[in-house]
Amino acid sequence: GSERAGGGAAEVRGGSAGKHAGKRRETRRSEPRQAMLSVAVPVLRAARRVYRAKPSLRMTLQAAVPQGSTRRCHLSAGSRNRLRWDLSPDDIRRRTEELIQRVKRVYDSVGALDMDRVSYENTLRALADAKVTYTVERHVLDFPQYVSACRELRAASTEADKRLSDFDVEMSMREDVFQRLVVLQEKQLCDPKPEAKRLMEKVIKLGRRQGLHLSREIQQEIKSTSKLISELSIDFNKNLNEENSYLLFTEEELGGLAESYMRGLEKADDGRYKVSLEYPQYYPLMKRCFIPETRRKMEAAFQSRCKEENTSILERLISLRAKMAELLGFRTHADYVLEMNMARNTRNVSRFLGTLLLFHAEVKLYTKTEEQVLKMYSSYFNKSRWVPFFPPVISLIGCI
Numbered sequence: 571g572s573e574r575a576g577g578g579a580a581e582v583r584g585g586s587a588g589k590h591a592g593k594r595r596e597t598r599r600s601e602p603r604q605a606m607l608s609v610a611v612p613v614l615r616a617a618r619r620v621y622r623a624k625p626s627l628r629m630t631l632q633a634a635v636p637q638g639s640t641r642r643c644h645l646s647a648g649s650r651n652r653l654r655w656d657l658s659p660d661d662i663r664r665r666t667e668e669l670i671q672r673v674k675r676v677y678d679s680v681g682a683l684d685m686d687r688v689s690y691e692n693t694l695r696a697l698a699d700a701k702v703t704y705t706v707e708r709h710v711l712d713f714p715q716y717v718s719a720c721r722e723l724r725a726a727s728t729e730a731d732k733r734l735s736d737f738d739v740e741m742s743m744r745e746d747v748f749q750r751l752v753v754l755q756e757k758q759l760c761d762p763k764p765e766a767k768r769l770m771e772k773v774i775k776l777g778r779r780q781g782l783h784l785s786r787e788i789q790q791e792i793k794s795t796s797k798l799i800s801e802l803s804i805d806f807n808k809n810l811n812e813e814n815s816y817l818l819f820t821e822e823e824l825g826g827l828a829e830s831y832m833r834g835l836e837k838a839d840d841g842r843y844k845v846s847l848e849y850p851q852y853y854p855l856m857k858r859c860f861i862p863e864t865r866r867k868m869e870a871a872f873q874s875r876c877k878e879e880n881t882s883i884l885e886r887l888i889s890l891r892a893k894m895a896e897l898l899g900f901r902t903h904a905d906y907v908l909e910m911n912m913a914r915n916t917r918n919v920s921r922f923l924g925t926l927l928l929f930h931a932e933v934k935l936y937t938k939t940e941e942q943v944l945k946m947y948s949s950y951f952n953k954s955r956w957v958p959f960f961p962p963v964i965s966l967i968g969c970i
Contacts (some may be wrong), residue, residue: 654710659726662711666730669707670737676700681746688754694770697747708734716811728808735800743793748777779909781898792897799890806883809876817871818842819864826860847872862948 657665677700680693712734715727741747755770777783781792820842824832831854835843845851845868852872859865891903900906904916913919 653713657710657714657723659722662714662723662726662730665707666711666733669704669711670734673700673704673737673741677741677744677747680750681744683750685750685753688750688757690754690766693750693754694766694773697773698769715808724811728804732801732804735804736797739793739796739800742776742780743782743789743796745782745789748774748782751777775910779898779906784897788897792894795890795894795897799887799894802883802887802890806880806887809879809883813847813875815871815875816844816846817867819845823861823864824855824859826858827855828858831855831858847875 676696680696683692712727712731715724715731718724718727751770751774755774780796781789784792818838818840821832824843824845831851832843835845835851838844845855847868852868855868856865859868888903891906895901895903895906898906900909902916904919908915908919913922
């Protein structure tokens with residue numbers, strides 16, 4: 571009887587062990603599915619929130635952050651500031667003037683404050699909200715110059731860009747607003763938000779970079795130079811946007827390109843294909859075409875766009891930027907730019923590059939091997955007409 575009882579108990583234990591083993595196998599099978607679901611569900615929920623969300627852009631410098639604000643983006647401009655595709659040239663001109671007048675009223679109100687009445691609410695936060703609204707709405711007005719197929723609309727957008735760039739210079743040179751910001755910083759008001767303090771420091775630093783702490787004569791010269799630099803920069807980009815030259819290639823010279831790409835090209839009278847220097851045609855050719863001479867011609871033409879028109883503009887910009895740096899007390903334009911970066915000045919950059927030269931002898935040992943590997947890679951590339959996507963891996967293997 572005891573043997574039968576022991577056998578029965580063993581069978582029960584064996585049966586339960588088998589059930590547990592089966593459950594463990596099922597658990598192992600279901601673990602990948604559960605892991606996929608645990609990743610997919612939050613992603614889908616986040617996508618649904620993004621799809622349903624109506625962004626509203628607002629600069630928040632309040633002392634307390636409202637509950638739930640971390641789950642949505644506070645932007646003061648609202649959905650009405652999204653890109654518009656139905657604007658006419660007259661709409662762009664009208665909205666440009668309205669935007670300028672609206673932002674100017676904010677700056678005027680800040681500049682008219684008594685020095686003892688300045689606060690974060692009526693000074694820093696008012697300027698921050700106006701700046702965010704201005705930035706968002708400005709993109710609606712100057713974006714068509716890059717993408718519109720209508721020449722008149724592109725011209726109106728370019729003029730709006732120039733008008734707003736001049737307005738940027740005017741507002742950045744408001745000495746009355748700058749003085750009130752300095753007074754606000756000197757008060758050292760206790761504000762719990764570090765964003766407000768950082769914004770204050772940066773705005774005042776940008777004001778000094780505009781020469782607002784210098785004499786009126788130097789300020790006027792800086793203002794006129796800044797406007798000229800802005801106008802020349804816009805003309806430089808306008809020439810690139812309006813550039814419409816193309817190169818002619820035979821079908822054999824365009825080897826490696828997809829049929830869909832070839833169907834999108836126009837043909838000349840002699841049967842050759844017209845390839846423009848615009849990005850949708852330039853980048854696929856440089857990436858896929860296996861004819862080196864075709865890529866060389868395309869790259870040379872792309873880097874020489876508007877050479878005649880933009881060379882003179884570039885020369886004037888170089889001299890104007892050097893003049894601006896000298897007026898502000900910098901040795902070179904590079905020092906002026908680097909002040910806002912981690913390097914701070916050209917001396918630190920030169921010191922860093924000098925340390926890199928110490929390793930030049932060691933690096934030179936690998937240069938010849940690297941060159942040989944690249945030549946082998948280029949030879950194989952031209953013979954096989956195959957575009958490998960990981961040449962650095964081949965190069966690394968060659969160095970090893």
